[in-house]
Amino acid sequence: MTEPYTEGVPIADTKAPEGPIEKRWETRRFTAKLVNPANKRKLTVIVVGTGLAGGSAAATLAELGYNVKSYCYQDSPRRAHSIAAQGGINAAKNYRGDGDSVHRLFYDTVKGGDFRSRESNVRRLAEISVEIIDQCVAQGVPFAREYGGLLDTRSFGGAQVSRTFYARGQTGQQLLLGAYQALERQIAAGKVEMNARHEMLDLIVVDGRARGIVVRDMVTGEISTEFADAVVLASGGYGNVFFLSTNAKGCNVTATWRAHRRGALFANPCYTQIHPTCIPVSGDHQSKLTLMSESLRNDGRVWVPVAAGDSRAPGDIPEAERDYYLERIYPAFGNLVPRDIASRAAKNVCDEGRGAGPGGLGVYLDFADAIARLGRDAVEAKYGNLFEMYERITGENPYEVPMRIYPAVHYTMGGLWVDYDLRSTIPGLFVIGEANFSDHGANRLGASALMQGLADGYFVLPATVGDYLADGPFPAVSATDPEAVEARDGVESRITRLLAVDGDRTPDSFHRELGRIMWEYCGMERTDEGLRKAIALIRDLRAEFWTRIKVPGTDEELNQQLEKAGRIADFFELAELMCVDALHRTESCGGHFRAESQTADGEALRDDEHFAYAAAWEFTGTGEPPVLHREDLTFEYVHPTQRSYK
Amino acid sequence: MKLTLRIWRQKGRDGKGRMVTYTLDDVSPDMSFLEMLDVLNERLILSGEEPVAFDHDCREGICGMCGMVINGVAHGPERATTTCQLHMRHFSDGDTIDIEPWRSAAFPVIKDLVVDRSAFDSIIQAGGFITAPTGAAPEAHATPVPKPDADAAFEAATCIGCGACVAACPNGSGMLFTAAKITHLGLLPQGQPERYSRVVDMIDAHDEAGFGGCTNIGECTAVCPKGIPLETISHLNRDYLSATAGGKHPE
Numbered sequence: 051m052t053e054p055y056t057e058g059v060p061i062a063d064t065k066a067p068e069g070p071i072e073k074r075w076e077t078r079r080f081t082a083k084l085v086n087p088a089n090k091r092k093l094t095v096i097v098v099g100t101g102l103a104g105g106s107a108a109a110t111l112a113e114l115g116y117n118v119k120s121y122c123y124q125d126s127p128r129r130a131h132s133i134a135a136q137g138g139i140n141a142a143k144n145y146r147g148d149g150d151s152v153h154r155l156f157y158d159t160v161k162g163g164d165f166r167s168r169e170s171n172v173r174r175l176a177e178i179s180v181e182i183i184d185q186c187v188a189q190g191v192p193f194a195r196e197y198g199g200l201l202d203t204r205s206f207g208g209a210q211v212s213r214t215f216y217a218r219g220q221t222g223q224q225l226l227l228g229a230y231q232a233l234e235r236q237i238a239a240g241k242v243e244m245n246a247r248h249e250m251l252d253l254i255v256v257d258g259r260a261r262g263i264v265v266r267d268m269v270t271g272e273i274s275t276e277f278a279d280a281v282v283l284a285s286g287g288y289g290n291v292f293f294l295s296t297n298a299k300g301c302n303v304t305a306t307w308r309a310h311r312r313g314a315l316f317a318n319p320c321y322t323q324i325h326p327t328c329i330p331v332s333g334d335h336q337s338k339l340t341l342m343s344e345s346l347r348n349d350g351r352v353w354v355p356v357a358a359g360d361s362r363a364p365g366d367i368p369e370a371e372r373d374y375y376l377e378r379i380y381p382a383f384g385n386l387v388p389r390d391i392a393s394r395a396a397k398n399v400c401d402e403g404r405g406a407g408p409g410g411l412g413v414y415l416d417f418a419d420a421i422a423r424l425g426r427d428a429v430e431a432k433y434g435n436l437f438e439m440y441e442r443i444t445g446e447n448p449y450e451v452p453m454r455i456y457p458a459v460h461y462t463m464g465g466l467w468v469d470y471d472l473r474s475t476i477p478g479l480f481v482i483g484e485a486n487f488s489d490h491g492a493n494r495l496g497a498s499a500l501m502q503g504l505a506d507g508y509f510v511l512p513a514t515v516g517d518y519l520a521d522g523p524f525p526a527v528s529a530t531d532p533e534a535v536e537a538r539d540g541v542e543s544r545i546t547r548l549l550a551v552d553g554d555r556t557p558d559s560f561h562r563e564l565g566r567i568m569w570e571y572c573g574m575e576r577t578d579e580g581l582r583k584a585i586a587l588i589r590d591l592r593a594e595f596w597t598r599i600k601v602p603g604t605d606e607e608l609n610q611q612l613e614k615a616g617r618i619a620d621f622f623e624l625a626e627l628m629c630v631d632a633l634h635r636t637e638s639c640g641g642h643f644r645a646e647s648q649t650a651d652g653e654a655l656r657d658d659e660h661f662a663y664a665a666a667w668e669f670t671g672t673g674e675p676p677v678l679h680r681e682d683l684t685f686e687y688v689h690p691t692q693r694s695y696k
Numbered sequence: 697m698k699l700t701l702r703i704w705r706q707k708g709r710d711g712k713g714r715m716v717t718y719t720l721d722d723v724s725p726d727m728s729f730l731e732m733l734d735v736l737n738e739r740l741i742l743s744g745e746e747p748v749a750f751d752h753d754c755r756e757g758i759c760g761m762c763g764m765v766i767n768g769v770a771h772g773p774e775r776a777t778t779t780c781q782l783h784m785r786h787f788s789d790g791d792t793i794d795i796e797p798w799r800s801a802a803f804p805v806i807k808d809l810v811v812d813r814s815a816f817d818s819i820i821q822a823g824g825f826i827t828a829p830t831g832a833a834p835e836a837h838a839t840p841v842p843k844p845d846a847d848a849a850f851e852a853a854t855c856i857g858c859g860a861c862v863a864a865c866p867n868g869s870g871m872l873f874t875a876a877k878i879t880h881l882g883l884l885p886q887g888q889p890e891r892y893s894r895v896v897d898m899i900d901a902h903d904e905a906g907f908g909g910c911t912n913i914g915e916c917t918a919v920c921p922k923g924i925p926l927e928t929i930s931h932l933n934r935d936y937l938s939a940t941a942g943g944k945h946p947e
Contacts, residue, residue: 113829124761126817128760133759190825192847235825335735442783509830
């Protein structure tokens with residue numbers, strides 16, 4: 051293989067203000083230029099995606115007076131995948147008086163991210179967390195409450211305080227419906243033009259500024275160009291590159307990948323979160339994986355048999371012959387260690403032949419002790435819907451038989467690189483929520499995705515986008531401008547090409563094969579040799595895709611296979627970049643575990659001397675070596691240490 | 697197991713649909729219903745036929761995107777279960793399964809099993825929200841909410857907007873969907889200021905969107921994957937009467 055990448059100039063400025071960290075966000079809000087109400091009415095913002103980040107941003111921008119055009123691929127903005135988040139949302143309210151504070155949430159998040167996130171951003175996130183809860187309560191989000199009528203909280207992985215607000219096991223649903231309802235209010239007010247069943251297929255950059263997008267109406271197949279003064283991508287993560295993940299089937303990387311091809315740097319693509327508590331795969335027909343909320347680890351105990359190859363039913367294995375391995379290895383955090391650690395520990399015990407269930411790819415999550423301690427009713431009140439979901443999928447009753455769980459791809463910490471203003475390297479292109487790379491470093495803590503999505507959408511972007519738009523309105527652009535024509539033609543010719551191959555393999559068959567390569571070589575454990583092999587395999591498969599893909603139907607109708615094929619084509623390109631990123635980062639950190647870099651007892655070994663930076667990649671052409679731009683990370687407040695949960 | 701599938705095929709909005717029969721002989725009981733359709737579609741693509749279009753996304757019973765009438769029942773035979781969470785272990789070898797889209801005047805068919813449910817969004821636009829602009833919120837603990845009210849509001853708020861209630865209703869009414877939102881917001885102190893205008897505006901939008909009236913048949917709650925109770929409709933009726941006959945509606 052030729053050199054997989056080349057070195058470019060480092061990123062000099064992240065636009066984070068100087069000064070004491072607790073003043074930086076206030077400073078930035080004060081220095082950001084404002085747009086007066088009359089001018090806001092002349093400015094339009096495109097928002098792609100209607101999850102927690104996109105929905106809350108679109109609603110808030112419209113409330114501020116901007117004109118908003120909103121797009122989602124689902125049939126309604128209410129269905130974005132944020133809806134599936136179960137466990138909760140973190141906030142440093144310290145309602146429990148258990149020692150929580152903004153600074154502690156900041157500290158836990160930087161540490162949880164294995165010292166690979168930007169301190170200024172994380173500190174801001176922790177500050178805003180408290181406002182999010184206020185906002186959501188005012189909107190009517192029915193959080194769980196105590197008998198006194200005050201809000202209830204619970205504990206989550208990576209924290210020793212109880213700061214996670216929740217609505218049964220459906221917190222994401224309730225928060226998203228809050229944002230959706232705020233959005234619908236603005237649609238009714240005429241401030242948001244909603245375009246459901248529309249898919250963004252390219253970004254239009256004019257005079258160096260993001261000025262619009264190319265979209266396909268998924269019902270009629272019509273391709274159109276849409277323009278604005280700024281474009282916001284809130285299109286989520288790229289976990290579906292693995293085919294099997296906890297993401298919704300439609301989640302895809304196309305919006306961010308197309309922006310990357312247009313010049314936006316893509317940061318830390320190899321940082322993938324493998325969630326420890328998912329329902330194991332049941333067969334070759336499997337189309338997706340289902341997560342069981344991390345909150346279950348508050349009361350469930352994780353174990354496997356002490357002896358390898360023990361095939362007795364779990365109830366027949368006596369206490370002395372069970373290994374509660376998280377409690378044994380990590381006594382301080384026990385079952386509540388962060389996700390990356392819990393996942394790798396599960397993989398290790400299964401690799402030792404001690405896994406449970408068919409194929410030995412599972413560990414027990416046992417509620418017998420919790421039921422004995424709290425009573426079945428109390429357990430049901432907390433986790434009832436999760437237990438039902440488990441039983442529906444597996445046909446087993448978790449009140450009587452321990453759940454079987456196994457890690458699965460869940461979240462991607464990487465994404466388009468953004469500065470402190472959430473602006474990408476293309477002026478006028480902002481990226482929020484899971485689609486950006488900013489706040490979680492190499493590992494996201496539980497209940498922090500909802501916090502970040504809403505912080506970005508409700509509070510950060512609406513404050514920072516004005517600073518950019520204050521220089522607008524920008525010169526008018528139209529569908530006949532050469533940049534718009536070129537983007538539109540590119541989209542159309544790609545669709546024509548996909549339909550013309552008329553080969554003998556289905557889109558899903560390619561996607562599954564790509565997913566297997568990624569899971570094998572770029573999953574929970576990565577090696578130099580494996581990653582090089584993966585890159586070669588991906589290139590071969592990509593070439594095969596373009597000669598053997600079969601897409602039925604036409605481009606002038608609802609064509610779900612055509613949608614899939616286009617998304618898979620982009621996943622191929624992303625997959626290669628993920629492997630290059632994983633290959634270049636020879637340290638282990640967070641969700642990125644390089645087998646060559648571990649401590650004597652098998653924990654991830656960071657290399658702060660060489661890798662304390664975010665890796666932002668520049669696109670140079672399909673299959674061409676990307677250019678690495680480093681953003682050096684400095685830690686003034688949370689001193690990097692070997693992360694220990696023991 | 698071996699199955700005979702009779703599936704509604706319709707080319708587009710204005711197309712004339714018909715039931716088409718397919719057979720599958722390698723269905724595993726651990727498959728979900730949608731995975732079974734994936735298997736059928738893979739086969740159809742390779743044999744040069746048009747695959748069956750159906751809506752789906754999260755495949756974990758929460759997004760509300762999927763939904764089909766299976767053997768005459770919205771979301772199929774299992775209670776409180778979305779189509780994506782229905783597993784083939786509930787069927788038997790040799791079964792014939794009829795699969796149709798939601799059928800309702802307010803939900804026109806787009807293609808095959810895909811329908812247009814945007815009428816639900818229009819009901820929410822009419823008043824299914826609390827006016828609380830970002831940044832204006834008081835401290836969350838300023839207003840305690842009695843736990844029974846919070847819990848009941850949550851139960852109503854679990855509606856996923858799938859539209860099974862409409863598909864099951866002989867009148868094609870969207871009243872359970874509308875009532876769930878009115879109950880959710882009406883039980884919370886934050887929802888009180890707009891309580892009576894909300895109910896009137898949402899009912900108006902409901903009727904305008906082409907949904908039928910409610911005659912308390914109860915098919916809706918029987919098929920609801922989230923078990924939204926019929927009492928929410930009583931709640932809606934009480935608020936509607938207070939607003940109109942009781943003169944509480946500001947207009």
